[in-house]
Structure formats: C-alpha cells, structure tokens
Amino acid sequence: MKDQKPLVGVSQCLLGDAVRYDGQSKTNTIVMEKLSKIFNLVPVCPEVEAGLGIPRPPVQLTGSIENPKLIGRDDPSIDVTSIMQNYCNTKPAELNQLSGFIFKSRSPSCGLNSTPVYIDGHCATETSHGIFAKKLCETYPNLPVIEDNELENENLLDKFIRSTMTKHLN
Ligand code: SF4
Numbered sequence: 021m022k023d024q025k026p027l028v029g030v031s032q033c034l035l036g037d038a039v040r041y042d043g044q045s046k047t048n049t050i051v052m053e054k055l056s057k058i059f060n061l062v063p064v065c066p067e068v069e070a071g072l073g074i075p076r077p078p079v080q081l082t083g084s085i086e087n088p089k090l091i092g093r094d095d096p097s098i099d100v101t102s103i104m105q106n107y108c109n110t111k112p113a114e115l116n117q118l119s120g121f122i123f124k125s126r127s128p129s130c131g132l133n134s135t136p137v138y139i140d141g142h143c144a145t146e147t148s149h150g151i152f153a154k155k156l157c158e159t160y161p162n163l164p165v166i167e168d169n170e171l172e173n174e175n176l177l178d179k180f181i182r183s184t185m186t187k188h189l190n
Pocket of ligand 1: 033034041067129
C-alpha cells in the first residue's frame with residue numbers, strides 16, 4: 021500500500037471540471053501539472069455532491085463569523101445551510117484514507133482561511149472557513165491542508181508536500 025502515491029483530496033473545480041455555480045471550472049496548473057504527478061488526487065465538490073446542482077444560485081457565508089449560514093448571494097431567501105451541514109456530517113468519514121487536501125480559496129464551502137462572511141450586507145471578515153473545509157479539518161486535525169492561493173508560495177507548497185508524504189508513510 022505504501023508504495024502507492026498518497027491519496028490527496030482536491031476541490032474538484034481546481035481539476036478543470038465544470039462544477040462551479042456558474043458552470044465553469046477553476047483549473048489550477050500547479051495541481052494539474054505538478055501535484056497530479058506525485059499524488060493520486062481524489063476530487064470532491066461539496067456543493068454538487070450535496071445536491072445543489074450545476075448551475076446553481078451562488079451562496080455566501082452570512083450572519084455570523086462563528087456560526088454562519090449559507091445564504092443566496094443574489095437571493096437572500098435561499099438558505100442551503102442544512103443541506104450542506106447534512107452533507108458535512110457524513111462525507112468526512114469517507115475520506116479517512118487521505119494524506120492531504122487542496123482546497124479552493126474564498127469558497128463558502130471549500131475556503132480554508134480566506135472565505136468572506138457577510139453581516140448586515142457588509143463583509144465582516146475575509147479570513148473565515150468554508151463549511152466543508154472547517155468540518156474536514158475538525159474531523160482530521162492532523163491532515164495537511166493548503167488552498168490554491170498558497171500553491172505559488174514555494175515554501176508553503178514544499179511544506180504541504182513534505183507533510184503529506186510523511187503522513188502517507190506513517
Ligand atoms: S469551490 Fe468547492 S464547492 Fe465550489 S465548485 Fe469548487 S469544489 Fe465545488
């Protein structure tokens with residue numbers, strides 16, 4: 021088993037798959053050209069897997085930094101908080117073989133430390149966590165993680181690769 025490449029989860033839109041709310045992807049060349057050669061990448065799109073569809077109304081973290089809801093960006097009557105929470109209550113258990121995870125920054129589902137939260141129509145912070153990313157990190161606190169906006173930082177990328185390799189071998 022250990023002679024295989026580490027299994028590493030990745031926000032699926034970074035792989036060029038058209039899973040975003042607008043039916044587009046967010047292809048990341050470092051993921052596609054470098055990390056795909058050293059890891060076995062496991063695609064995860066929480067919003068599609070939760071059943072929100074493609075395309076879908078864009079949502080944003082709203083109302084509270086500590087315990088935000090997932091509310092429609094353009095239509096505040098849309099509330100998919102419980103749909104995402106239900107998904108997050110079961111999905112992490114399926115990912116117990118992962119040695120790392122690469123998240124899409126700023127996403128209300130996948131952002132690691134970069135997601136905006138809106139309170140009373142204003143951006144209250146831009147350093148919060150997507151609902152799925154937060155749940156996965158709580159479930160596996162020692163899992164090496166990184167988000168796409170950190171991949172071009174060679175130190176952070178090297179640290180992520182080394183940590184993932186170490187976790188894979190232990
Ligand atoms: S950021 Fe996450 S939820 Fe949004 S499209 Fe990418 S994988 Fe799906």
